[in-house]
Amino acid sequence: MKKLFFLLIIAALWQSCGSKSDATATTENPEEIKPDTPFVVKEIVGIARIEPPEKIITLNAQSGGYVREVRFQENQLVKKGDVLLVLDGDVEQAQLQQARSKVQPQKDAIMAAKATLESLKVKLANARNTYERNERLAKGNAATQQQLDDSRFNMEDLEKQIAAQQASIAEQQSRIKELDADINYYQTLSARRVIRAPLTGIFLSSNIKPGNYISNETALGDFAIEGLYQAIMEVDELFASKVQIGQNAYVRPQGSSEQLATGKVIYVAPYLSQKSLFSDSPDNLEDRRVREARIQLNSNDKVLIGSRVECVIEIEK
Numbered sequence: 001m002k003k004l005f006f007l008l009i010i011a012a013l014w015q016s017c018g019s020k021s022d023a024t025a026t027t028e029n030p031e032e033i034k035p036d037t038p039f040v041v042k043e044i045v046g047i048a049r050i051e052p053p054e055k056i057i058t059l060n061a062q063s064g065g066y067v068r069e070v071r072f073q074e075n076q077l078v079k080k081g082d083v084l085l086v087l088d089g090d091v092e093q094a095q096l097q098q099a100r101s102k103v104q105p106q107k108d109a110i111m112a113a114k115a116t117l118e119s120l121k122v123k124l125a126n127a128r129n130t131y132e133r134n135e136r137l138a139k140g141n142a143a144t145q146q147q148l149d150d151s152r153f154n155m156e157d158l159e160k161q162i163a164a165q166q167a168s169i170a171e172q173q174s175r176i177k178e179l180d181a182d183i184n185y186y187q188t189l190s191a192r193r194v195i196r197a198p199l200t201g202i203f204l205s206s207n208i209k210p211g212n213y214i215s216n217e218t219a220l221g222d223f224a225i226e227g228l229y230q231a232i233m234e235v236d237e238l239f240a241s242k243v244q245i246g247q248n249a250y251v252r253p254q255g256s257s258e259q260l261a262t263g264k265v266i267y268v269a270p271y272l273s274q275k276s277l278f279s280d281s282p283d284n285l286e287d288r289r290v291r292e293a294r295i296q297l298n299s300n301d302k303v304l305i306g307s308r309v310e311c312v313i314e315i316e317k
Contacts, residue, residue: 041239041242041315042314042315043312043313043314043315044235044239044242044243044312044313044315045310045311045312045313046233046234046235046236046310046311046313047233047234047254047308047309047310047311048231048232048233048234048251048295048308048309048310048311049231049232049306049307049308049309050229050230050231050232050251050297050303050304050305050306050307050308050309051229051230051231051232051305051306052201052224052225052227052229052230052305053225053226053227053228053229053230054225055232056204056222056223056224056305056306057222057223057224057225058219058220058221058222058223059197059198059199059203059219059220059221059223060216060217060218060219060220061085061195061214061215061216061218061220062192062195062216063087063192063193063195063216064087064213064214064215064216064218065087065088065089065193065213065214066087066088066211066212066213067085067086067087067088067208067209067210067211067212067213067214068086068087068088068210069085069086069210070084070085070208070209070210071083071084071085071086072084072197072203072206073203074203074204074205074206074221075202075203075204076202076203077200077201077202077226078197078200078201078202078203079197079200080197080198080199080200081196081197082196082197083194083195083196084195084196084197084220085194085195085208085214085220086193086194086195087193087194087195087214088193089189089190089193089194092186092189092190092193093190095186095189096183096186096187096189096190099179099182099183099185099186100183102179102182103176103179103180103183106172106175106176106179107176109172110169110172110173110176113165113168113169113172114169116165117162117165117166117169120158120161120162120165121162123158124155124158124159124162127151127154127155127158128155130151130154130155131148131151131152131154131155133151134147134148134151135148195220199223199225199226200225200226201223201224201225201226202223202224202226203220203221203222203223203224204221204222204223204224204305205221205222206220206221206222207221208220208221224305228263228296228297228298228299228300229261229296229297229300229303229305230266230294230295230296230297231249231251231263231294231295231297231309231311232292232293232294233292233293233294233295233311233313234275234276234290234291234292234293235290235291235292235293235313236288236290237272237288237289237290237291240272240290240291242315243265243268243291243293243313244265244268245265245266245267245268246264246265247264247265247313247314247315247316248262248263248264248313248314249262249263249264249265249295249311249312249313249314250262250263250311250312251263251295251297251303251309251310251311251312252309252310252312253309253310254308254309254310255310256310260302260303260309261297261298261299261300261301261302261303262297262298262299263295263296263297263298264295264296265293265294265295265313266294266295266296267292267293267294268291268292268293268294269291269292269293271291272289272290272291273289273290273291273292274289274290275288275289275290293313295311295313
């Protein structure tokens with residue numbers, strides 16, 4: 001009986017060892033082992049800042065003076081050439097009026113000089129006839145030498161007077177050109193008392209008020225040029241080589257999947273630089289470099305200038 005029990009135990013142990021070996025073989029079957037899937041980057045996500053074309057610029061006054069009128073407001077679209085400010089220009093207007101007042105008297109003087117010239121030409125013609133007649137008479141001894149000399153002197157004197165008169169007219173006409181130049185100069189000064197928009201766009205901020213004194217170094221305010229906004233994104237150096245011009249992209253709020261606007265990559269920097277979007281953060285101690293990319297958006301409706309968003313650049317397979 002004991003022998004039979006012992007044989008049963010041995011059989012059970014043998015069956016258990018046989019089952020464990022089969023499981024191990026199945027697990028180590030080469031056909032069940034798959035190679036690792038390669039890492040493929042399909043999109044690059046980063047923080048971006050919304051900016052207008054050419055970024056935010058500062059417009060300065062073209063000349064200085066006291067502000068009489070302010071004709072623009074913040075967040076107002078202004079066209080190139082629109083009047084922004086009117087400065088006090090009484091002095092320039094007085095100078096312009098004074099220069100203009102000198103033109104007509106000068107023109108009158110020229111007209112009088114021309115009339116005198118015509119009179120001298122008539123006298124010269126008469127004097128030339130007298131001289132030629134005395135010359136013929138002198139040949140026939142019908143006129144004295146003194147009469148011939150006097151007529152010649154009178155003719156030559158008139159010729160000199162005419163030449164002097166012509167020179168005087170030319171001088172007076174050049175004076176007209178000088179007066180016209182003065183008028184143009186004072187017109188320019190007067191026109192500069194009106195400050196016009198050099199570009200089409202929107203003033204994002206301005207503190208100019210009537211009564212302020214400004215100089216040509218005074219900032220009129222922060223200005224955004226009209227056009228589609230751009231998302232300025234910094235791509236980590238690990239993925240910098242994968243960004244190319246023409247790739248599709250979109251922006252979304254940070255931490256959200258909602259698309260605010262779509263666009264395309266229009267610029268990638270030719271070099272790596274230090275981070276700039278978050279350079280004002282004192283706890284940013286990472287020593288990684290980035291590549292700037294600019295994405296031109298297709299719409300400005302849902303984005304605000306200066307806002308930080310997540311930007312997703314889609315990498316082609």
